Amino acid sequence: MKNRIENLNKAFESRVRLGIMSVLMVADEIDFVSLKEQLQVTDGNIASHITALEKMAYIKVEKKFIGKKPNTTYSVTAQGKKAFKEHINALEKLIRQTL
Template identity: 60%
Template sequence: MSIIDTLNKDFESRVRLGIMSILLINDWVDFTEMKSLLNITDGNLASHSSALEKAAYIEIKKEFIGKKPKTSYRVTHLGRASFVSHLNSLEKLFKTK
C-alpha cells in the first residue's frame, strides 16, 4: 500500500480540512464563527458538516438561545483519531523523496 492510499478521502476537501482543523483545537465552535473563520457560505458549511457528521467525525448540536437557533460543532473521538491519522499520512507523504 502506498502512502497516498492511507489518506482519508473524507478530508480531501479544503472546507473539511478547515472544519476538522478548527475543531481539533477548540471544544465547541458555533455556526457563525465557523463560517467566518472559513469564509464560506451557509450552504457550503451545512453540506460539509453534514457529511462529517454522517461519518461520525463531528457532532452537531442544535439548540435555541431564547428564540434564536444556535448550531454548534465539536469533533468526536473517532473524528480526532481519523484526522490525526490523515495528518500523519500527509506528513509522511511530504517527507518522501
C-alpha cells in the same frame, strides 16, 4: 512499490472539510456563524460539508435555543480526532518520503 497516498482519508480531501476539522481540533466547540466566518464560505457550502462529516461520525452537531434564537454548535468526536490525526500523520509521512 507501496502506494504512498493509501493512508490519506478521502473525507478530508475538500479544503472546507479540512478547515472544519482543523478548527474543531483546537476548539472544544464552535457555533455555525463563527465557523463560517473563520473559513469564509457560504451557508450552503459549509452545511453540506458538515452534514457529510456528521454522517461519518467525525463531528457532533448540537442544536439548541438561546432565548428564542436557534444556536447550532459543532464539536469533534473521538472517532473524528483519530481519523484526522491519522490523515495528518499520513500527509507528514508523504512529505518526508518525497523530500
